[in-house]
Amino acid sequence: MPEKNKSRIAIPVPTGKNASSETGRRGPRIRVRTSRVLALLIASTLLPALTLAQPQAKPASAGQTAPVAQEKKAPATPAAEPSTYAGAEACKTCHAEIYTGWEKSPHWKQTYKEGGIAKHGCEECHGPASSHVADPSDTSKLFLFDKAPTKEINQRCLTCHAGGTQHMNAINSEHTKNGVSCVSCHSPHHAKESEFLLVKAQPELCYTCHLQQKAQFDMPFHHRVNEGLIQCSDCHNVHGTVGPKQVRTSSTQDAVCFKCHIDKQGPFVFEHAPIKVDGCQSCHLTHGGPNPHMLKLSNVNLLCLQCHTTSSFSSAPEAPSFHNQASLFQSCLLCHSQIHGSNFDATFFK
Ligand code: HEC
Ligand code: HEC
Ligand code: HEC
Numbered sequence: 001m002p003e004k005n006k007s008r009i010a011i012p013v014p015t016g017k018n019a020s021s022e023t024g025r026r027g028p029r030i031r032v033r034t035s036r037v038l039a040l041l042i043a044s045t046l047l048p049a050l051t052l053a054q055p056q057a058k059p060a061s062a063g064q065t066a067p068v069a070q071e072k073k074a075p076a077t078p079a080a081e082p083s084t085y086a087g088a089e090a091c092k093t094c095h096a097e098i099y100t101g102w103e104k105s106p107h108w109k110q111t112y113k114e115g116g117i118a119k120h121g122c123e124e125c126h127g128p129a130s131s132h133v134a135d136p137s138d139t140s141k142l143f144l145f146d147k148a149p150t151k152e153i154n155q156r157c158l159t160c161h162a163g164g165t166q167h168m169n170a171i172n173s174e175h176t177k178n179g180v181s182c183v184s185c186h187s188p189h190h191a192k193e194s195e196f197l198l199v200k201a202q203p204e205l206c207y208t209c210h211l212q213q214k215a216q217f218d219m220p221f222h223h224r225v226n227e228g229l230i231q232c233s234d235c236h237n238v239h240g241t242v243g244p245k246q247v248r249t250s251s252t253q254d255a256v257c258f259k260c261h262i263d264k265q266g267p268f269v270f271e272h273a274p275i276k277v278d279g280c281q282s283c284h285l286t287h288g289g290p291n292p293h294m295l296k297l298s299n300v301n302l303l304c305l306q307c308h309t310t311s312s313f314s315s316a317p318e319a320p321s322f323h324n325q326a327s328l329f330q331s332c333l334l335c336h337s338q339i340h341g342s343n344f345d346a347t348f349f350k
């Protein structure tokens with residue numbers, strides 16, 4: 001699965017630690033299977049560069065022009081006067097402040113200073129900008145992130161960031177589908193957080209949109225996210241997942257919970273079925289709630305009796321004494337203490 005996804009975006013990829021060399025080495029053929037939109041977007045990203053590469057290619061070795069010719073035949077009708085690359089130094093003269101900030105960002109180092117894809121710097125993201133340099137009021141050929149639709153923004157960022165497992169589901173993520181783009185959370189120029197170029201730190205970043213979850217983490221019993229002990233992104237991959245609710249799986253593809261609560265994973269000789277079948281959520285609220293241990297119900301016996309409905313649990317005299325709900329023995333855990341599974345007892349006694 002990861003292999004397949006990687007090959008889908010066989011676009012020139014930078015030399016960062018995440019940027020796997022296998023992505024860049026597949027030659028010029030772009031294999032796009034899922035979406036024609038994607039193909040078009042990629043084409044529109046590459047086309048200006050390729051058109052432009054022609055005049056430049058003359059002094060270079062003849063071999064380099066071959067892939068260009070191959071790529072060119074697909075999309076027709078290039079713009080009448082394609083803008084060409086002006087180079088980041090040209091931008092510096094007028095956008096000094098942005099340039100200075102950019103010099104401190106990982107993008108500068110990897111896409112310009114140390115030579116990324118084509119060392120185009122600013123123009124890797126904003127597109128060839130010679131016409132804008134010639135006439136600053138002409139921004140028509142620039143890629144402008146605050147005006148572009150989510151899909152195009154994401155595509156632009158993903159030309160470099162599609163590699164690796166973290167982003168392989170980005171195109172279909174809940175965020176993407178709902179118009180939350182890369183730049184809703186990241187800002188290449190105005191990041192408030194030095195780490196990951198985030199517009200805000202977690203969890204505040206998430207709470208700007210997810211107010212219901214904010215309330216859940218304010219409940220008396222909660223995962224200590226607000227306190228900084230764990231983060232939303234420990235459990236969620238906001239860039240998209242295969243499974244529902246953008247919840248991560250552990251390295252063994254199990255429930256995300258086992259990443260930290262290893263003791264609950266087993267395998268046990270005697271498993272408690274709902275843990276394996278429905279997951280931890282059958283008894284716990286994951287974010288937080290009003291009950292101790294973040295249980296869904298405050299009375300443990302009522303929680304258990306949602307599923308264990310046999311007549312043995314009743315207040316009738318014929319009920320087994322240990323299960324007679326009229327007696328003291330309502331607290332199931334008094335006897336069935338190994339509720340997450342046991343290696344010794346089928347009924348989860350100590
Ligand atoms: C000669 C000065 C000058 C140079 C050189 C220059 N710009 Fe600009 N740029 C401007 C001005 C002025 C504006 C504001 C134009 C406007 O909004 O009408 C601007 C606006 C922009 C915008 C934002 C447009 C918008 O509407 O949000 C981007 C992006 C941009 N420039 C990128 C670049 C890049 C990339 C380069 C280098 C390739 C560059 N500029 C070089 C003067 C310049
Ligand atoms: C990694 C992609 C990326 C690179 C590289 C990049 N930009 Fe931007 N640029 C953006 C995004 C995204 C925005 C929208 C504002 C934001 O989110 O920071 C933007 C906004 C702008 C604006 C609009 C004004 C503003 O402050 O938001 C200008 C001007 C600009 N960029 C110029 C440049 C120049 C000059 C460079 C090179 C020094 C550059 N950009 C490099 C992605 C990039
Ligand atoms: C809902 C907010 C949000 C959106 C939308 C989002 N990100 Fe992120 N991104 C984060 C957070 C939070 C982190 C840090 C935690 C983590 O790695 O999951 C991060 C980390 C990253 C990282 C560094 C970590 C890594 O391993 O890749 C990159 C690169 C990145 N995002 C790129 C993108 C791109 C490209 C998009 C658009 C396709 C995008 N992000 C959309 C919130 C977001």
Ligand code: HEC
Nearest residue numbers: 014016017018106110111124156157160182186195196197
């Ligand atoms: C030309 C290729 C390229 C493009 C386009 C690009 N990036 Fe990056 N980005 C990189 C490289 C290279 C790094 C450094 C990777 C590393 O250090 O592992 C990086 C790093 C990042 C990081 C991680 C910063 C950190 O602190 O680790 C984030 C977040 C990110 N980019 C977001 C974006 C977003 C959002 C866009 C679109 C607006 C974008 N990138 C467009 C190449 C690119």
Ligand code: HEC
Nearest residue numbers: 174175178180184205206208209232233236238244245246
């Ligand atoms: C700009 C607004 C915005 C930000 C910021 C944001 N989200 Fe979202 N998020 C949404 C929208 C819109 C949806 C899709 C609609 C919904 O399910 O609420 C969504 C969906 C989700 C989902 C999937 C919900 C489902 O039902 O499948 C998760 C999980 C999630 N976001 C987590 C996060 C986390 C974690 C952060 C912070 C790192 C974050 N979001 C930041 C707007 C945002």
Ligand code: HEC
Nearest residue numbers: 203206207210213223225230231232235236245247281286
């Ligand atoms: C301990 C792991 C964990 C943490 C930490 C966590 N989540 Fe979740 N989240 C889950 C699980 C599991 C689900 C899906 C099952 C459920 O609804 O309980 C979920 C569901 C969601 C949903 C979908 C809501 C719904 O009702 O379907 C959103 C949105 C969300 N989380 C946002 C966040 C935000 C924002 C944060 C941080 C402030 C966060 N989560 C922290 C595990 C976590």
Ligand code: HEC
Nearest residue numbers: 223224230234235256257259260280281284286292293294
């Ligand atoms: C990133 C690590 C991490 C992940 C992932 C995680 N937890 Fe936790 N969990 C903790 C920590 C740490 C505590 C202790 C909380 C405290 O002391 O504030 C905790 C506490 C709990 C508690 C309450 C314990 C008590 O005695 O009150 C429950 C229940 C729980 N987690 C269930 C889950 C479930 C269900 C999942 C999966 C959706 C999950 N956890 C995922 C770290 C994690």
Ligand code: HEC
Nearest residue numbers: 257258261264274275279280282283284293300333339340
């Ligand atoms: C059948 C209901 C049920 C399911 C399913 C369940 N739990 Fe629990 N869990 C409980 C009960 C009841 C308690 C309270 C135990 C007590 O009071 O001793 C508890 C307590 C906990 C605690 C805190 C005390 C301890 O034993 O460490 C953690 C952590 C925890 N559960 C995690 C999980 C995780 C992770 C999962 C999923 C793998 C899960 N639970 C599934 C019922 C359940």
Ligand code: HEC
Nearest residue numbers: 272273274282300303304306307332333336339346347348
């Ligand atoms: C989400 C449903 C669900 C909840 C909630 C639940 N259980 Fe279970 N439990 C099951 C299923 C399904 C089995 C296995 C089928 C069976 O043997 O009845 C099982 C098995 C058991 C067994 C072993 C039965 C046997 O015959 O060996 C005991 C004991 C048990 N549960 C106790 C509890 C207790 C105590 C609670 C409350 C803390 C609880 N269960 C909550 C679904 C649940």
Ligand code: HEC
Nearest residue numbers: 301304305308310312322323329330331332334335336347
């Ligand atoms: C005083 C100790 C005690 C308490 C309290 C207790 N049980 Fe039991 N439970 C037992 C004994 C003893 C058995 C029979 C074990 C055997 O057959 O080996 C049993 C058997 C079971 C079984 C498997 C047989 C059946 O009847 O389905 C389930 C399920 C079960 N208990 C659930 C619960 C639930 C739910 C509660 C709380 C409402 C609870 N128990 C409270 C002692 C207790």
